[in-house]
Amino acid sequence: MAFDLQSEIxxxxxxxxxxxxxxxxAAPALITExxxxxxxxxxxxxxxVQNLDYISSAGLRSILFARQKIGSDIYWIAPTEAxxxxxxxxxxxxxxxxxxxxxxxxIETIVS
Amino acid sequence: MKPLTVPAxxxxxxxxxxxxxxAAQRAGLDSKATYRLRLAVDExxxxxxxxxxxxxxxxxxxxxxxxADKIEIRIEDTGPAFDPRNVKPPDLTLPPEKRPIGGLGxxxxxxxxxxxxxxRIGARNRSILTVRR
Numbered sequence: 621m622a623f624d625l626q627s628e629i630x631x632x633x634x635x636x637x638x639x640x641x642x643x644x645x646a647a648p649a650l651i652t653e654x655x656x657x658x659x660x661x662x663x664x665x666x667x668x669v670q671n672l673d674y675i676s677s678a679g680l681r682s683i684l685f686a687r688q689k690i691g692s693d694i695y696w697i698a699p700t701e702a703x704x705x706x707x708x709x710x711x712x713x714x715x716x717x718x719x720x721x722x723x724x725x726x727i728e729t730i731v732s
Numbered sequence: 733m734k735p736l737t738v739p740a741x742x743x744x745x746x747x748x749x750x751x752x753x754x755a756a757q758r759a760g761l762d763s764k765a766t767y768r769l770r771l772a773v774d775e776x777x778x779x780x781x782x783x784x785x786x787x788x789x790x791x792x793x794x795x796x797x798x799x800a801d802k803i804e805i806r807i808e809d810t811g812p813a814f815d816p817r818n819v820k821p822p823d824l825t826l827p828p829e830k831r832p833i834g835g836l837g838x839x840x841x842x843x844x845x846x847x848x849x850x851x852r853i854g855a856r857n858r859s860i861l862t863v864r865r
Binding site: 641643644645674677678680681684701702705706709714 | 778
């Protein structure tokens with residue numbers, strides 16, 4: 621299934637909705653989008669991934685890119701069991717904050 | 733199963749994924765093992781497509797072989813000799829800022845299947861990924 625992404629920044633929180641399969645062919649589009657988002661210096665980056673069916677190391681590297689360019693507050697919301705398995709295999713569940721649901725009281729509260 | 737040969741471009745990953753997923757399902761693997769086998773093939777193929785060939789000169793072949801107790805995926809390409817087993821595994825204890833970019837794909841291969849072999853045969857690289865049924 622083809623990869624698709626949508627993004628928005630609201631009140632300093634960048635939300636990226638990822639859909640489909642994030643392999644090495646799709647990852648450059650995500651990197652490009654992350655570069656655009658990084659230039660706007662969001663305070664938090666939230667990946668909404670409940671409809672992301674697949675991720676390979678190329679996709680994981682784009683998370684690392686985001687972490688290094690945008691900062692430490694990266695959320696990964698509602699990954700499928702399979703995608704979470706890959707994150708855990710690679711130790712990336714230590715890189716992002718994995719949550720089962722989008723909780724505004726946590727994510728939209730900025731501690732300054 | 734019949735082998736599948738694809739051009740050595742990233743656009744081929746989707747077709748390879750479909751082939752491996754179909755083979756794994758035929759072998760009766762559960763969804764987790766199926767996903768992991770597909771991931772392993774994807775990572776090896778990505779390595780070939782991004783490192784082994786300049787321009788779009790090459791191709792890659794996969795063949796699934798279903799046996800009584802296991803499924804094998806044989807992957808062959810004609811790029812320069814490259815033994816993925818020599819790739820140093822990433823240090824997952826490093827903080828994210830200090831992690832090197834390389835090495836993660838091959839690491840996922842080794843973690844995703846029960847065994848992984850490599851041989852250089854003439855001008856071809858042959859990797860065999862095996863998962864128990």
